[in-house]
Amino acid sequence: PSLFGGPPRPPIEPPPRETPGSESADSLLDSDAVTRDEGANGAAAVQISIPPPPVIQHTAPEPDTDRSSYDEEQTTPKASAAALNTPVPALALSAPEQTPTTSKPNGASPAPTAAASALMPPPPRPPTLRPLPTGISSSSPSLAPPRTRNLPVPARGPGCSTLAPPPTHSSKPAKPSRAVVLSPGHSPLDWARLSGNPTADLRGLPPGSPYLRVTPSMLKKMTGRKGKDAWTVLGGRVYNMSPYLPFHPGGEPELLRGAGRDGTRLFGEIHPWVNYEGMLAACLVGIYVPEEEGGEAAAVRSGGAGDMEAMD
Numbered sequence: 001p002s003l004f005g006g007p008p009r010p011p012i013e014p015p016p017r018e019t020p021g022s023e024s025a026d027s028l029l030d031s032d033a034v035t036r037d038e039g040a041n042g043a044a045a046v047q048i049s050i051p052p053p054p055v056i057q058h059t060a061p062e063p064d065t066d067r068s069s070y071d072e073e074q075t076t077p078k079a080s081a082a083a084l085n086t087p088v089p090a091l092a093l094s095a096p097e098q099t100p101t102t103s104k105p106n107g108a109s110p111a112p113t114a115a116a117s118a119l120m121p122p123p124p125r126p127p128t129l130r131p132l133p134t135g136i137s138s139s140s141p142s143l144a145p146p147r148t149r150n151l152p153v154p155a156r157g158p159g160c161s162t163l164a165p166p167p168t169h170s171s172k173p174a175k176p177s178r179a180v181v182l183s184p185g186h187s188p189l190d191w192a193r194l195s196g197n198p199t200a201d202l203r204g205l206p207p208g209s210p211y212l213r214v215t216p217s218m219l220k221k222m223t224g225r226k227g228k229d230a231w232t233v234l235g236g237r238v239y240n241m242s243p244y245l246p247f248h249p250g251g252e253p254e255l256l257r258g259a260g261r262d263g264t265r266l267f268g269e270i271h272p273w274v275n276y277e278g279m280l281a282a283c284l285v286g287i288y289v290p291e292e293e294g295g296e297a298a299a300v301r302s303g304g305a306g307d308m309e310a311m312d
């Protein structure tokens with residue numbers, strides 16, 4: 001099993017290491033070169049071929065936690081002390097290797113190296129290394145994220161590029177809004193609720209009153225003053241605007257400009273897009289007729305608008 005574990009591991013490990021990053025590859029190459037030189041100087045080619053695997057294993061953790069791996073693996077030997085003395089990456093890599101080699105004079109450099117290599121491959125280190133890289137990879141990403149986070153933060157600061165909108169706002173002032181602040185409970189939605197209520201009677205007439213034939217003389221009296229409602233004519237129909245006064249976005253004074261008169265033209269000059277028919281349906285008083293065609297008390301007996309038009 002050790003033989004199987006040994007051979008396959010080296011070939012599998014190199015690819016991922018090369019793929020992750022050039023830095024790890026460089027460090028690996030450096031450490032490998034050093035090891036090979038030493039091995040060449042100290043022993044046969046077989047011994048040289050053996051060292052690389054351990055070196056690769058060491059290099060794998062290097063990207064993230066080389067020191068920890070060395071400490072754990074070589075904690076028994078003097079590697080940890082050497083690594084601490086030489087925190088520099090290249091020196092740290094060479095130091096641990098040299099230290100065991102130097103300490104190995106007893107068994108000669110080849111023997112210890114072989115022993116170390118044999119120890120390295122058989123144990124579950126490759127598997128452990130694989131899991132570790134995964135954890136390490138997560139840790140290494142954690143290293144990368146800080147940079148990314150740092151970058152985004154400044155980017156967000158400059159995100160003030162959203163300052164672009166101001167110019168757009170500058171274009172709006174061309175037409176100053178004449179809209180007023182409506183009192184609480186008098187928003188367009190509030191009016192929709194009120195006027196949409198079937199039971200709501202906003203005409204200002206006695207309950208059950210039919211639609212009226214409104215003449216110019218009648219209309220002139222309904223100006224919203226002296227306790228009378230404000231009537232206006234829009235599209236030939238007469239509406240009681242009094243209930244709508246506090247809801248008018250343009251303000252009561254503006255709305256009263258059309259009171260007691262035909263406000264069709266005025267209305268169209270300001271906001272022809274407004275659907276007055278729908279908004280004032282509950283405020284419909286009747287139809288606007290010439291003086292001679294309607295009596296002051298003339299009324300449309302049928303309650304339907306269609307009938308009222310038919311009367312026309």
Ligand code: HEM
Nearest residue numbers: 177178179249250254255257258263266267270274276279
């Ligand atoms: C006939 C006399 C009227 C006058 C002089 C008048 C005047 C105005 C004015 C000055 C504004 C503000 C426009 C702005 O935002 O700059 C306005 C807004 C508005 N008025 Fe009138 N109005 C009249 C009748 C009416 C009537 C009868 C209704 C409802 C049936 C109505 C519904 C509205 C609405 C919904 C707005 C807001 C429009 C919008 O923001 O697009 N107005 N009106």
